[in-house]
Amino acid sequence: MASSPRTYRTALVLGLGGSGEAAARLLRHEGTDVVVVDRGDTPALAARAAALRADGLAVALKVQTAPAGTFDIAIVSPGIARNSDWLRAVVPPAVPVISELELAATRCHCPLLAITGTNGKSTLTKLCTEALVLAGKRAVCGGNYGTPLAALAPQTRELDWVVVEVSSFQMEAVDSFHPRVAVLLNLQPNHLDRHGDLDTYAQLKWHVFRRQGRGDTAVVLDTLAPAGRAHIPAAVDTRTFGLTDAAGFRYIDRCVRAAAEPVINVPLRGTCFGNPILGQAAAAAVAALGACGVSAAVVAEALRRYQPLPHRMNELGVVRGVTYINDSKATTLAAMGAALGMTNGGVHLIAGGLLKEHDLGGVQEMLVKHVRAVYLIGKAATRMQAAWSDRVECRLCGDLEHAFAEARREARPGDTILLSPGCASFDQFKSFEERGERFADFVRRIREEAGHEDVMGS
Secondary structure, three states, X not given: XXXXXXXXXXXXXXXXXXXXXXXXXXXXXXXXXXXXXXXXXXXXXXXXXXXXXXXXXXXXXXXXXXXXXXXXXXXXXXXOOOOOHHHHXXXXXXXXXXXXXXXXXXXXXXXXXXXXXXXXXXXXHHHHHHXXXXXXXXXXXXXXXXXXXXXXXXXXXXXXXXXXXXXXXXXXXXXXXXXXEEEEOOOOOOOHHHHOOHHHHHHHHHHHHOOOOOOOEEEEEHHHHHHHOOOOOOOOEEEEEEOOOOOOEXXXXXXXXXXXXXXXXXXXXXXXXXXXXXXXXXXXXXXXXXXXXXXXXXXXXXXHHOOOOOOOOEEEEEEOOEEEEEOOXXXXXXXXXXXXXXXXXXXXXXXXOEOOOOOOHHHHHHHHHHEEEEEEEOXXXXXXXXXXXXXXXXXXXXXXXXXXXXXXXXXXXXXXXXXXXXXXXXXXXXXXXXXXXHHHHHHHHHXXXXXXXXXXXX
């Protein structure tokens, strides 16, 4: 929560995406002279630049060297690595660099519930926001999920909570970021192409707790709790969740149970959280929301009402006995493994794209347990085939359309065709959303061909 945030006479904003634009407008509103630079020059960037110029901000595209002038601060967007050659070329050496998240958090006037981890952040962010609202709190969500925090900061005087999804990219340039409640959902290899190794990536995730103190709450996966002792200040109220007896908030038998006083028992049957993967997220929600003053009964109602995010384990229907699930948001192998753990029936898995990780062996057991065949697309297809073909049937399909057609030919009633790529989408699509919509279009087409009498579960 901000008290008297530092103001700046001049600022350099790097990156003209949503975060960069929000940071620039926030600073401009404070009277700062702002220069925004981007190394790209696309029609979308040009349109955004024109809108900012119309509001009195200086914007330059296709920038490769430091702009003229002196700057008190540089704000870096999450898409730009803190150690990138471009950043070093554009930012004068003496100018401090902070992230848009850091800037915005210092200007928030209500407490923050921060959620980080490798998988499931957006699901938990959405759930916690909905539960807070259901409890009568004035709450919104943003950060890495939805609206940039810098765009939300001006309205936080009227809010009780902001639920902010935090990525490792955003944590590269933070120092004072201080959430009242912070959650670390899980920790698996991800973004190693940017961070270099798992230890660096993990340190960035643990940083979410660094500025917490007495009166704050840390919520951590039970298996990570021993490591957390080196990262979470001793004065912080630490709560654990997970599947083991050691978890303070445990998922077991399709319930979340806690032995605290009073005893908590939140049923998950009939919700999408009634499985070990999402059940742990529900346990984290009960722990975190309790620290925000939300009762277990309200959390239970929010869980009952919850609708999954677009492109995250969305069941699109059952056509001639085959279930179709869109999990295009699964851009890591760990997310793919989680999706397999939540899927019933023999799975025909469509996977591939741009890999973020080096080790493909971690999901092999899940493939063997759940998958009838893998239909591989995109740049990583041959590498995935080489890693998995001795354990599971792998087909090189090239693109999504051919993978869908082949999976459809081979699937039988009771089977599931699952798009859960385990990879980023940018080799063949603009985004994971476009990839998921393409898959959904294929499903709509076959539903129309089958006719309503053959379609169930829509």
